[in-house]
Amino acid sequence: MSHNVSFVDPKKNYQSIKEEIDEAYFDVMSNGDLIDRRHLKSFEENLARFVGTRYAVGLNSGYDALHMSLRAAGIGPGDEVIVPAHTFVATASAVVNVGATPVLVDVAKDFNINIDLIEAAITDRTRALMPVHLSGHMANMVRVMEIADQYNLIVIEDACQSLGASLNGKKAGSWGLTGCWSFYPFKMLGGYGDGGAITTDDPDVALFARRMRFNGEDRETGEYHGHGFTCLLDNLQAAFLDVKLSHLPAWITRRKEIAQRYRAALSNLPDLMLPHYDYPGYDDVYQNYTVRSKQGDAFSEYLKSHGIGILTQFRKPYYKHMALKLVDRGFPETEALSREVCSLPMNSEISNEQIDYVIKTVRSFYGREWRGGGK
Numbered sequence: 001m002s003h004n005v006s007f008v009d010p011k012k013n014y015q016s017i018k019e020e021i022d023e024a025y026f027d028v029m030s031n032g033d034l035i036d037r038r039h040l041k042s043f044e045e046n047l048a049r050f051v052g053t054r055y056a057v058g059l060n061s062g063y064d065a066l067h068m069s070l071r072a073a074g075i076g077p078g079d080e081v082i083v084p085a086h087t088f089v090a091t092a093s094a095v096v097n098v099g100a101t102p103v104l105v106d107v108a109k110d111f112n113i114n115i116d117l118i119e120a121a122i123t124d125r126t127r128a129l130m131p132v133h134l135s136g137h138m139a140n141m142v143r144v145m146e147i148a149d150q151y152n153l154i155v156i157e158d159a160c161q162s163l164g165a166s167l168n169g170k171k172a173g174s175w176g177l178t179g180c181w182s183f184y185p186f187k188m189l190g191g192y193g194d195g196g197a198i199t200t201d202d203p204d205v206a207l208f209a210r211r212m213r214f215n216g217e218d219r220e221t222g223e224y225h226g227h228g229f230t231c232l233l234d235n236l237q238a239a240f241l242d243v244k245l246s247h248l249p250a251w252i253t254r255r256k257e258i259a260q261r262y263r264a265a266l267s268n269l270p271d272l273m274l275p276h277y278d279y280p281g282y283d284d285v286y287q288n289y290t291v292r293s294k295q296g297d298a299f300s301e302y303l304k305s306h307g308i309g310i311l312t313q314f315r316k317p318y319y320k321h322m323a324l325k326l327v328d329r330g331f332p333e334t335e336a337l338s339r340e341v342c343s344l345p346m347n348s349e350i351s352n353e354q355i356d357y358v359i360k361t362v363r364s365f366y367g368r369e370w371r372g373g374g375k
């Protein structure tokens with residue numbers, strides 16, 4: 001029985017696909033294919049197919065995807081963009097960095113933006129909604145799109161944590177003007193360094209991003225179409241990501257199995273809230289398995305002291321960091337969950353034996369024995 005369960009296990013993941021990754025590496029390196037070559041094109045085509053959009057454009061990071069989407073939508077000074085109060089800070093930073101103002105809205109029990117609070121935050125300056133699909137579970141995009149239609153707003157999906165998730169059969173990242181993706185190494189589809197992309201059905205947005213990621217240049221004509229950025233996804237990373245994308249469906253299946261294993265063994269602990277919502281039409285992919293423990297730090301410290309890798313994102317909500325100068329309008333659900341969140345180990349490399357050790361440890365914290373387990 002292992003008493004050291006990693007939160008993620010990139011080494012084991014590499015070992016499981018080593019031959020294909022090494023082959024991709026030698027293919028790229030032996031041909032000197034470093035910038036904007038066929039591997040990037042292939043990955044973009046496969047990503048767009050996977051998400052169900054016409055285009056995908058490879059960028060440097062998830063942040064770049066958010067930033068580029070806002071620029072493509074023409075959002076800037078004087079504009080307001082609605083974002084959730086509980087998310088990774090990059091969602092709000094992208095808005096600030098184009099000169100616009102993020103307007104924060106509290107989340108609901110499923111960690112995603114509280115749909116019932118959006119309309120009260122809309123003003124005559126609001127230009128866009130930026131829902132985040134956190135931890136592999138989509139925001140209610142049916143309602144988001146209805147509100148956007150009603151108020152004539154642009155929708156940019158921060159889908160960085162939900163590649164493969166869907167609602168009513170339609171994948172995350174295919175609903176809004178763009179879907180924004182991060183291939184940070186610990187994402188379900190993670191590179192060996194930073195990476196990102198947007199997916200979109202809009203040819204003008206795709207063309208804008210293709211030019212702007214390359215300092216505004218049209219690569220065919222050499223013409224500059226604006227002041228751009230250097231934020232192209234490296235061809236080498238694209239080659240790796242293309243290999244990994246072909247394994248993603250199997251990895252998602254494994255994540256769902258792990259989630260069910262946790263659920264079967266942990267759902268009868270009254271002080272622990274599990275991330276299973278059973279909303280009709282939602283297909284969750286468990287980028288993170290974030291539970292809420294009423295015991296907060298005592299719970300997470302106990303797991304750590306038993307050799308279990310966990311994450312407590314985020315004990316301090318991003319809007320409470322004074323240097324960010326964001327407006328805290330009072331977000332009771334975000335405040336409550338911030339004290340309680342704890343993400344348990346969730347990765348496709350973890351063994352059932354390791355999960356059972358996590359389960360046993362969680363139950364022992366609550367003074368409950370567990371005789372389950374097995375294969």
Ligand SMILES: Cc1ncc(COP(=O)(O)O)c(C=O)c1O
Pocket residue numbers: 060061062063064087088090091132158160161181182183184194195196
């Ligand atoms: C919800 C969310 N938004 C944005 C990002 C930013 O992605 P990146 O780290 O690739 O810039 C991340 C990833 O870390 C994320 O989880």
